[in-house]
Amino acid sequence: MSDSPPTAPVSDSQGEQLKPFRIQLAERINRLPQYVLARVNALLHQKRKAGQDVIDLGMGNPSEPPHPLVIEKLAEAAHEHDLHGYGKANGILNLRREVAAKYFKKFGVRLDPETEVIVTIGSKEGFSHMCLAVMGAGETAIIPAPYFPAHMYAIVMASGNVITLEVSDSEKFLSNVAFTCQHMTPKPKLLVVNYPHNPSSKTIDPEFFVELVKLARRYDFMVISDFAYADVAFDGYQPPSFLAAPGAKDVGVEFTTMSKGYNMAGWRVGYCCGNAEMVRALGIIKGYYDYGLFQAIQIASIVALRHTDAAVEAQSLIYQARRDLVLDGLSSTVGSEAWNSRDLKSRPH
Numbered sequence: 001m002s003d004s005p006p007t008a009p010v011s012d013s014q015g016e017q018l019k020p021f022r023i024q025l026a027e028r029i030n031r032l033p034q035y036v037l038a039r040v041n042a043l044l045h046q047k048r049k050a051g052q053d054v055i056d057l058g059m060g061n062p063s064e065p066p067h068p069l070v071i072e073k074l075a076e077a078a079h080e081h082d083l084h085g086y087g088k089a090n091g092i093l094n095l096r097r098e099v100a101a102k103y104f105k106k107f108g109v110r111l112d113p114e115t116e117v118i119v120t121i122g123s124k125e126g127f128s129h130m131c132l133a134v135m136g137a138g139e140t141a142i143i144p145a146p147y148f149p150a151h152m153y154a155i156v157m158a159s160g161n162v163i164t165l166e167v168s169d170s171e172k173f174l175s176n177v178a179f180t181c182q183h184m185t186p187k188p189k190l191l192v193v194n195y196p197h198n199p200s201s202k203t204i205d206p207e208f209f210v211e212l213v214k215l216a217r218r219y220d221f222m223v224i225s226d227f228a229y230a231d232v233a234f235d236g237y238q239p240p241s242f243l244a245a246p247g248a249k250d251v252g253v254e255f256t257t258m259s260k261g262y263n264m265a266g267w268r269v270g271y272c273c274g275n276a277e278m279v280r281a282l283g284i285i286k287g288y289y290d291y292g293l294f295q296a297i298q299i300a301s302i303v304a305l306r307h308t309d310a311a312v313e314a315q316s317l318i319y320q321a322r323r324d325l326v327l328d329g330l331s332s333t334v335g336s337e338a339w340n341s342r343d344l345k346s347r348p349h
């Protein structure tokens with residue numbers, strides 16, 4: 001990508017020739033490739049236009065709508081006169097309380113909704129702005145490989161450097177993190193983890209996070225856990241929360257989202273929870289960039305968190321059945337042993 005060519009010569013109404021003009025973008029734009037899913041979507045559109053029957057495994061868009069209770073609450077709240085003004089960048093306190101209550105109920109994690117929870121405009125917005133809050137020019141972050149594009153490019157946009165470490169073997173991942181920290185000067189400042197992992201589906205058990213927190217303390221790096229698939233799990237597997245590991249709140253934060261389990265991807269509701277200093281810093285950045293989510297959406301999200309647990313579980317079962325169908329189909333057509341595995345414990349695609 002490069003700057004635009006200069007405009008063609010133009011004259012004003014008096015016939016005076018105006019200087020050609022060139023749009024000169026910031027260097028950071030040149031460091032960003034076109035978003036991969038935008039490329040996939042363009043390809044999809046092209047194939048469908050040509051009449052081809054394409055199964056879309058690109059964007060992790062929910063296939064079902066949100067729970068009717070949630071939609072009804074949104075409609076009801078949208079009629080309230082006083083909910084249409086600017087909100088708070090941090091999100092309404094009652095929603096932050098509900099998020100804290102869910103963390104306690106599901107993971108036994110205690111969070112102070114005033115200081116340790118912030119509402120984000122989807123977890124992608126929160127993650128990107130958190131990178132601006134914690135990464136400085138030339139500082140290094142470790143991210144999982146293969147990577148979800150935002151993990152790489154939010155750090156690039158924050159002028160940071162990125163090291164990618166392969167996730168398929170979690171013990172090896174941890175020892176590679178330690179090795180990188182021992183041999184790099186200056187040491188990495190941030191580690192991003194994402195379990196269940198997109199795009200590999202790699203999952204871990206709670207002990208992984210216990211070890212990770214120890215490493216973070218030993219080598220002084222902050223942790224961001226992207227927990228986008230917290231609510232989408234198969235075969236009775238419960239993805240563990242990073243924040244449940246002892247001392248996790250001292251070293252990092254976790255992002256969760258309503259996009260996947262609650263079928264609310266377009267509503268753009270996410271949360272960042274954990275270390276109060278990092279949450280505060282994200283709030284400062286957001287205070288300059290946005291006024292948070294439409295409050296009616298936040299109120300409907302409270303209803304979703306409080307009343308629709310059963311629907312979230314049912315949604316995972318739908319994805320699990322689709323996974324089984326795909327794996328059975330691949331086993332009978334490709335016949336590979338690899339497809340016989342039921343090791344894909346998470347992810348809707």
Ligand SMILES: Cc1ncc(COP(=O)(O)O)c(C=O)c1O
Pocket residue numbers: 060121122123124125148194197198226228256257258259265268269270
């Ligand atoms: C790993 C990962 N993180 C974050 C997101 C984005 O989530 P949100 O809709 O909350 O921005 C996705 C969406 O596909 C994802 O796969």
